[in-house]
Amino acid sequence: MNELYTRVSSTTKRALYQFMKDHEISLLNYHFDYFFQFCIQENNIQVLSHHFSNHKIEGLTVVDGLGTSFSYERDNPKVKQNFTLCHELGHFILKHDGSYFTESIDNQENLVEREADIFSAVVLMPDIVLLSKIYYSCDTFHQVQNSLEVSKQALFYRLSDFLREYYSDNEGEATQAIESYIEGKNSFIFHLFHDIREQIIEEFNQFKPSLINQVKQKVRKVGFTTSLEYPDLLNQDNWKAIKASSINIKTWLVYNKGKSIAYVWDKEKFSDEEARNKAELQLLLM
Numbered sequence: 001m002n003e004l005y006t007r008v009s010s011t012t013k014r015a016l017y018q019f020m021k022d023h024e025i026s027l028l029n030y031h032f033d034y035f036f037q038f039c040i041q042e043n044n045i046q047v048l049s050h051h052f053s054n055h056k057i058e059g060l061t062v063v064d065g066l067g068t069s070f071s072y073e074r075d076n077p078k079v080k081q082n083f084t085l086c087h088e089l090g091h092f093i094l095k096h097d098g099s100y101f102t103e104s105i106d107n108q109e110n111l112v113e114r115e116a117d118i119f120s121a122v123v124l125m126p127d128i129v130l131l132s133k134i135y136y137s138c139d140t141f142h143q144v145q146n147s148l149e150v151s152k153q154a155l156f157y158r159l160s161d162f163l164r165e166y167y168s169d170n171e172g173e174a175t176q177a178i179e180s181y182i183e184g185k186n187s188f189i190f191h192l193f194h195d196i197r198e199q200i201i202e203e204f205n206q207f208k209p210s211l212i213n214q215v216k217q218k219v220r221k222v223g224f225t226t227s228l229e230y231p232d233l234l235n236q237d238n239w240k241a242i243k244a245s246s247i248n249i250k251t252w253l254v255y256n257k258g259k260s261i262a263y264v265w266d267k268e269k270f271s272d273e274e275a276r277n278k279a280e281l282q283l284l285l286m
């Protein structure tokens, strides 16, 4: 169990933490939906709701000629729907083999299902966010549960699995700390977080915002940016990857009197000439 948990949670954090850095997501206002929406837009995934009167199917992933779609039981409580959606995203991001995944009470022991559950728990309640809320912001169990929109049970299990990764030789202590945290006494859990906080922060800070993602996001927002904002754009080796990241993105360079500006634009928002004029204006003002 532990090895599986560590493996899946570190794969999940690689994708999630890179996203959080690229998009400057606030730790205290974190919500899984930022990451979820980003992933479904990037990958053209459809999200639908369904209803079966016996509630037997909590969620579904279907991959076919039309693409990928997730669906969730619309009569389930919101916290359950959130867990299901992140679970379905887990099958996709963890590249599970198959074109059909069904969530029901009967298949919880299956390995890919357990992996998707771990993915979901980590995306809903990332280590760095738990540290920020519980240790730095001193939020109560109830506040954490509400702000992340998870069930009491999901937060309890997530904290157990998470603390068990660090305190594997003393699981009893971790469980006791969580139980007293639920009752409103946070000194015990505070102490456990205190001793592992640097490792959690260091793991998060290994990730740096990537040039390509920053530029892409900026261009998506305002249509245009230059090497004045992102100096590494002057290195033309980066252009290929930037252009490959979207069919609408173009890059070019203007120069005058030994100065140059590389610029990137969205061809649907600006014509080549408009983009060039904007870049030349910046060059004039340099």
Ligand SMILES: [Zn+2]
Pocket (backbone or CB within 6 Å): 087, 088, 091, 101, 102, 103, 112, 113, 116
């Ligand atoms: Zn599943």
